[in-house]
Amino acid sequence: MNPRIRNVRKLLLSDNWYTLHKVVFDYQMPDGSWVEQVRESYDRGNGAAVLLYNIEKSTVILISQFRMPTYLNGNESGMMIEACAGLLDGDDPETCVIKEAEEESGFRVSKVEKIYEAYMSPGAVTEVVHLYIGQYEESDRVGTGGGLKEEHEDISVLELDFSKALDLMDNGQIRDAKTIILLQHLKLLGLMR
Known part of the structure; x- marks a missing residue:
C-alpha cells in the first residue's frame, strides 16, 4: 500500500459496458501536505x-x-x-x-x-x-x-x-x-x- 494515499472512496458511475468509477482520495504532496483529488477510472479488464x-x-x-x-x-x-x-x-x-x-x-x-x-x-x-x-x-x-x-x-x-x-x-x-x-x-x- 502506498502511504501517500488515504481515504479512498469510490462511487460507481456506470456499469453498462464496463465499469466507470469516480474516485476521491487524499494524496500527500512532496512537501508533506495532503490534498483531495478526484479522478475517474474506467475498468474494462486486462x-x-x-x-x-x-x-x-x-x-x-x-x-x-x-x-x-x-x-x-x-x-x-x-x-x-x-x-x-x-x-x-x-x-x-x-x-x-x-x-x-x-x-x-x-x-x-x-x-x-x-x-x-x-x-x-x-x-x-x-x-x-x-x-x-x-x-x-x-x-x-x-x-x-x-x-x-x-x-x-x-x-x-x-x-x-x-x-x-x-x-x-x-x-x-x-x-x-x-x-x-x-x-x-x-x-x-x-x-x-
Missing part, C-alpha cells in the same frame, strides 16, 4: 495483443476494424489497423492471444513470445495489455478470420509486407499504440527485411 510475423515472406498479419472512440475523436472512418487483440476474459494472456489470433486472423499459432506488459492510458483506464509476437506459416491458416459473428465483429485481415506496415505506421495510417509498440519491437529485433 487484455493481450499479438503481432504475427513470417520471416521467410517478411510479412505481418494485422487486422482492420471499426473503433467508435476513434471515430468520435476525429478518425473519419473509425477504422483502425491493429494487431490481433482481446480482453483476457478469464484466460491467461498467452491463451488469450492464441485464441484471438485464430478468431480474428484465421491463423492458429501454437507458440508466442511475450515481450512487454503496458498500461495504454494510465491516467484513466486500469487495463494492462500483455504484448506478444508469434511466427506464423501459411500452413497455420485454419480459417478466414474476421472475428466472431456473435460478438458482431467486422474484421478485415491484412497480410502486409513488413516494410509496408512500417510505412503505414510512419505515415499515420497505423495509430494504435499496441501495434506501434509491436512493430517497433519486431524492427529492433532485425529479423525482418
Whole structure:
C-alpha cells in the first residue's frame, strides 16, 4: 500500500459496458501536505495483443476494424489497423492471444513470445495489455478470420509486407499504440527485411 494515499472512496458511475468509477482520495504532496483529488477510472479488464510475423515472406498479419472512440475523436472512418487483440476474459494472456489470433486472423499459432506488459492510458483506464509476437506459416491458416459473428465483429485481415506496415505506421495510417509498440519491437529485433 502506498502511504501517500488515504481515504479512498469510490462511487460507481456506470456499469453498462464496463465499469466507470469516480474516485476521491487524499494524496500527500512532496512537501508533506495532503490534498483531495478526484479522478475517474474506467475498468474494462486486462487484455493481450499479438503481432504475427513470417520471416521467410517478411510479412505481418494485422487486422482492420471499426473503433467508435476513434471515430468520435476525429478518425473519419473509425477504422483502425491493429494487431490481433482481446480482453483476457478469464484466460491467461498467452491463451488469450492464441485464441484471438485464430478468431480474428484465421491463423492458429501454437507458440508466442511475450515481450512487454503496458498500461495504454494510465491516467484513466486500469487495463494492462500483455504484448506478444508469434511466427506464423501459411500452413497455420485454419480459417478466414474476421472475428466472431456473435460478438458482431467486422474484421478485415491484412497480410502486409513488413516494410509496408512500417510505412503505414510512419505515415499515420497505423495509430494504435499496441501495434506501434509491436512493430517497433519486431524492427529492433532485425529479423525482418
